[in-house]
Amino acid sequence: MAASQLQLPPDYYLTHFRDLLAVLHSRYHSVLLPKHLQLIEKFQQLPLTAQRLWVRLLNRKGLVFALKDVEYDEVPDQAAAVAMLFHAGLLDRPSTAEDLADWLQRANKEHLLELVTLAGGELDPVLPVLKKASTKPQIQQYIEQHQLLTPGSIQLWSEQHGELVALRAQTELQYLYFLYFGRFETSLTAFTLRDLGILPGSGFKQEFQARYTDRDQALAAFAYARLKPQLQTLQQGWKSLDLLAQEAALRQWQQQMLAWPEPLDDRTRLQREALCTALGRLTEKLLTHVSGDVVLIDDAHRQRAALTQLAIGFYQQSASYPASERLLRLFYANRTDPQMAQAMQQQLQQMLDNPSCDDELWFARDFASRKLQQKPTSDLTDFLRSAATITLDELYLGQTERGAVQYFKQQGYQAFHAENELWLGLFGLLLWQPLFESEQSAIYNEFERRPRDLTSGEFYQRQQALIEQQIALLDDPAVAVKQLLKTYSAQFQKANAVFSWHPDLAAMLPLLVHGAPAGTLSKIIRQMAQDFRRCSSGFPDLLLARESAAGTPEIQLVELKAVGDSLRRNQLTRLMSLREFGFAVSLMQVQWWQSPDRVYVVIDVETTGGKAENDRITDIAAYKVQYGEIIDEFSSLVNPQRRIPYFIQKLTGITNEMVASAPLFSEIAAKLSEFIGDSIFVAHNVNFDYGFVRAELGRCGYPLQLPKFCTVVQMRRAYPGLASYSLGKLAQHFEIPLHNHHRAAADARATVELLKLIQAKTLVGVVLQD
The missing domain is CATH 1.25.40 (Serine Threonine Protein Phosphatase 5, Tetratricopeptide repeat)
Structure with a gap:
């Protein structure tokens, strides 16, 4: 059942609030002040309907509410419930600066204007006239500037629009939430997301200790x-x-x-x-x-x-x-x-x-x-200057690591895009027990997926013996790999906030463990355990491995930098540290090469509207281009199975009658997918056309993931300073025939000519979008 169809029981919010109070009473009683205990006691003494209403209000956004907007079936006598909450001090009239600020922020424009009228009529001299066309932020600024929002003015407003109430005891309540969640929270949304299946519990532990005892x-x-x-x-x-x-x-x-x-x-x-x-x-x-x-x-x-x-x-x-x-x-x-x-x-x-x-x-x-x-240059500059250069096909612009992996595989390496995930995976799998399963693991409720002490030195201090026991496994690489893969298999895909299940993790770990300089992985994992916040990022992009004469892997770590990339401080630190540990570490600059036999597919679509998730294609044309020449073409009207809006009919000339007998997209999807193949996807404002084609093909079971080339972007770079870069204006400027503008075949054919102009201006360095 979809989350939106799930019906929560009427007392859902109340049940979870009571569960929260039970946890606080059992685990955190020693850290509660008298005012917190009094709040819990007040709530527990309320009649059921008052409890229901207050908890429902707690789980809404804001502090101030109109009672007419918070009517619930499980609270049949709202007036009585409100009176009891007023008596208990859990509700009040809006009066504090925080109350007024909350109302001002969340009121709609109409209500703000009415407040100006009410409050302005009480003031002398007459206020400056507020323009009718004022935006909501301008009205809010006007109200604040002239101090129109007061307990009195808000009371006047409520007399005309219905009673307003404001939540009280919020600081005390926030402290209760903080004890449970370990962070600043204003509601029990996590419980809602869990029960809707959006946020499953971690499942690491069943019994939890108190987050604080002092x-x-x-x-x-x-x-x-x-x-x-x-x-x-x-x-x-x-x-x-x-x-x-x-x-x-x-x-x-x-x-x-x-x-x-x-x-x-x-x-x-x-x-x-x-x-x-x-x-x-x-x-x-x-x-x-x-x-x-x-x-x-x-x-x-x-x-x-x-x-x-x-x-x-x-x-x-x-x-x-x-x-x-x-x-x-x-x-x-x-x-x-x-x-x-x-x-x-x-x-x-x-x-x-x-x-x-x-x-x-x-x-x-x-x-x-x-x-x-x-010293004339920095270590960073020196390191950058020492970088070797590799040349990658421009097909991988925007996907540098993917291109480099293919490059090194062609050189005979086992190559992986590893980055931080390899090292985080090693850390998480080796220390799975102290991280997630130990009694000392700082996971204090079912929603936490990372120990709360991991970002401080407390993680290592509290569990040093167990952590060192696991680190000692690395002394024997064969034993370490066996244990890592066993944990990998047992815990596979279990959600956690320490590492992700990289698709190549099981292949990379044995190479790293067997190929690392003796004793170095122990030092690195220990550093991460002692200072995870600073030592868990900045690792090189690639792991390369070749078999040595002795039959063991020889590994290299490579950091890639393409044009426009920078080397951050933590990356430089990690590279220098790994080099000092004895790893073969390289920084490589990437330059791009344009293959002369590259195949482009230039596409244009006409649609029923502007949103690919809702609207549909009515006309599509594609030209396959190689060596600057059209080598194949594809075009078709498409029945969108819905009416084409009148203004789009006027724009494109495509009528409902024209597409009535045209094929459905599902009938041309296979042929179109084969036609596109693994070409570079070219269009004028490429994200629009690409989004529609990908959505239509996806509905038919044909995934689309290609490099994109936008002729709008590239014409701006190749021919800067033109008055307009619309297809029509560019065609006029460069004398490109465009006799049937806003039909797919004509627009795609004109875009082919723009592609030729761009290629003639620059043969290398064309930027593709990821």
Whole structure:
């Protein structure tokens, strides 16, 4: 049965809320404050109908509701239920700033305009006229600017449109959700998705321990969990604030930091550091806008100095990378100040002597050599310059790794697109038991698919003996491979958030385990266990293997960089670290080659509308092109099995009568699929035509997955500066015959001529879309 057809029982929401309370009472009683216990007691003492109504409201979006919009069959006497919830303090009239902001955000345009009329009539002097054509955001801004939304005005509005109620005890409720989910949540949506079959449970464990047993630790963790969405709101609205408002917001956060609780576990400490680093980055964004003609206090120079100190203050609240990198860069940028110069030296020495991670160490080394020892190029530049070059067929543009795999297979290698998934798969399968099945595994409910302590050092600290026991298997590659494949078979396709079931994982693992330098995999897995957050990404793109004279695999790791790609810091760190471990690691630049015998299929379709999932093709034409010449063609009207809209009939000239006797698409699908073959799919605005052809072929059981070539995009690149790149205007400009525009055969034939023009202008480097 489809999820949308599944009928949930009337007390579905209430049942799961009660289940949640039972879990909290049994596992988390020791970390609940009196106000949390009082909330649970108040709820449990409510009559059934009041419980039903409150839980239904909790599972809706927002805080403020019109009672006429929340009528439920299982709550026959809504007025009585509301009265009981008011008496218990679980509902109230909208009055707080948070209530008003919620109503303002979710009200429709009509309701906002009515509020303006009601509130404006009470004010003197007369407000500026609000334009009738104002958008919803403009009306919201008008209401805020003139302070029209107040408890009084919202009450006036509700008297005309029905009673409004606002949820209460939200902070206490959020804490209960946090204890269960381990993150900031506002509803029990996970239970709904589970019961609809959209989000199955992990199935790793049946018995779960409490996430927190220390109350202060739990409260501190909750405090930081609440701060994260607040910061995200600031980041999302950052560009809409002027410079003064941006600085005021940052200063407010600076003051709030004084009241932040002390983190009492590694995970919370990392959350605090992430908040501080994000605030530092926002401050640096503001700093870049402060110039000589922007004076926010006395002068721009003093303002820059003040903001620099603010950014430094935020970064100094974090003891690790990347905040350490930002600190060093700020000190260096202001090194003419003796104090800043001294701070730079101290910061750099700290990063070199006691780095928090490999990324920090490699950055500090590179910084010292370039900035202080005046080395002309960075390690990154040197590494890029050392790269060999391989030439791939342009057919694989947008699919670089796939093309490289084919290239190396032709050279006699076993070749795989491995990237992070190979190493994550090794880590996940080798440590499956401590990750997912151990009593100490930090999985605290049925929805979690990754241990909650994996991103901190606690995972290794808590289960060091078991982890080391599994790592020791790598001392004997044959034993390790046997165990890895056994776990692979037993757990295959079990959903988890550590690694994915890469289709080549079972083939790659034996090659890696047998071919890695002795002892290195143990070190890498240990690093991942100790610092998964930083050590689980940046691995090379390809795994190559050849059999040695001794019969064991010789492996190489290859990072690919095509034109326009960049090498990120974590990728450079991983490559350098793997090289130091003794792996054969290569960076390879990719250049593209255009095969002279490439076959293109140039296609145009006419349709009943613009959406491939709903509309259908009425006319299709395809020309097969090689060496710049048409070598084959295909065209047909198509019966779309629906009426063609009148305006499309006027545009294309294709009438319902013309297609009535035309074949259905299913009748031409096999021939068309064979005609297209494995050519490059060319069209003018290719995504439109490709989307329709793929959808139509897919309905008939013929999958389509080809490189795409867009003549709109390529004409803009090959012939920049034209007034228009529509097919009609291009045909006119280049004197291409187009006598029956908006019929598939004529448009496709004109597109063939555009393809020739593009190929004549540039023989290499044509960009295909993935």
